[in-house]
Amino acid sequence: MESIEKNIDKYIDYLKYEKKLSNNTISSYYENLKKFYSHFEKKNILNLNADEIRDFLYDEGIVARTRAHYLTVLNSFYNYMISIEYVKTNPCETIKLPKLEKKLPSFLTIEEVDRLLNINPVKIYDYRNIAMMETLYATGIRVSELCNMKISDIDFNECTIKIFGKGSKERIVPMNDSTYNALKNYIDNYRPFLLKTKVSDYVFINNFGNVISRVGFFKILKKLCKDAGINKDVSPHTLRHSFATHLLNNGANLRVIQHLLGHSNITTTQIYSHLSNESLKEDYKMHPRD
Known part of the structure; x- marks a missing residue:
């Protein structure tokens, strides 16, 4: 054996x-x-x-x-x-663990997102940061998908981005005007300065001319949240949660959100209906008889 x-x-x-x-x-x-x-x-x-x-x-x-x-x-x-016939039984089959309490993912309010995206560009990398944040919030993609995005994945004529998700599953997500403008401006006018003498098809480049990492993105996000006065514990996934929650609150179909997020199972997407209910309860507190 x-x-x-x-x-x-x-x-x-x-x-x-x-x-x-x-x-x-x-x-x-x-x-x-x-x-x-x-x-x-x-x-x-x-x-x-x-x-x-x-x-x-x-x-x-x-x-x-x-x-x-x-x-x-x-x-x-x-x-x-x-x-592969190396064992006859699974010793874990009889092990049952207590059900975990499902934590609702945190998300930003629309006002907080506006503050986060309201970056005053001074340095070259500020234009990259604007493009990254606009793309993440406008598409709901995972941070790994953002970091792996390539120039060849963007279709500016159709205003779409080809995303390769978990298990290399491919999906197409649309771009809104803000994302289109931010990406076009960054790619055409500022990305070449970050690349310096290097050649890369990756969209988002760090200050050393290499593809930006998840850790690098997380550090940028933390600083931007601090600058925007957002005191919540924000992670890259928070923008993904915010994207889905805001879409649902504005009447988007859950199946459409499932596709945009790249969820293989709609039960994963259904957690956002709970988030929407929480938002509904908060809004209901405005009722004069509450």
């Missing part, structure tokens, strides 16, 4: 080439499996029973949400091992 390390590598290849999961998801699964394997360094993890795995999951220091993620990863791993 092959070593556990080789089996894990085969499983990771399966996730990448057959399941076509995103690199971030695969990396997360791999890290979880490495920690799990290290925990049982003196045992063969293919021979573990449910009690041993349960003890690991409830080990001190593992919070409920991480516990649930571990169980998802381990279920997937053991089911794969069954499919």
Whole structure:
């Protein structure tokens, strides 16, 4: 029988080439499996029973949400091992975790978005930042999709952007006038100065002439929020949540929002209907008899 390390590598290849999961998801699964394997360094993890795995999951220091993620990863791993006939049963099948309380994602108000987008450009990179923020809020794409966006993905004639989402799934999202103008201005007039002597098809370039990273974007967003006086805990996903919530509040169809966000399952998109209800309750407080 092959070593556990080789089996894990085969499983990771399966996730990448057959399941076509995103690199971030695969990396997360791999890290979880490495920690799990290290925990049982003196045992063969293919021979573990449910009690041993349960003890690991409830080990001190593992919070409920991480516990649930571990169980998802381990279920997937053991089911794969069954499919290639390395084990006969999945020891995780009988392990049930308490249901996690679903947290509604935070979002910005329209007034907060306006403040965030109201950047007074002074430096060359300010025009890039304007284009990034306009694009993220106007399209609802993920920050990884924003960073991976290429010049060839933008169709200025049709006012659309081709997005490659999780598992390399392709979708087309429209651009509004603000995004069109911000992108065109940045690409034509300022991006060449950021590239310097380098050549790249990536749209968003950092100050060293390389493609901007997720971490780099996060730092920019944090600074812009501070400058705009936004005191909420804002992440790149907050703009995605804001995009979907504002669309829904203005009457957009949930199926359309599902497509724009690149959700494979509409149940993932339905959380925004809860956000919309929360917004409705806040607005209702304005009733004179409340």
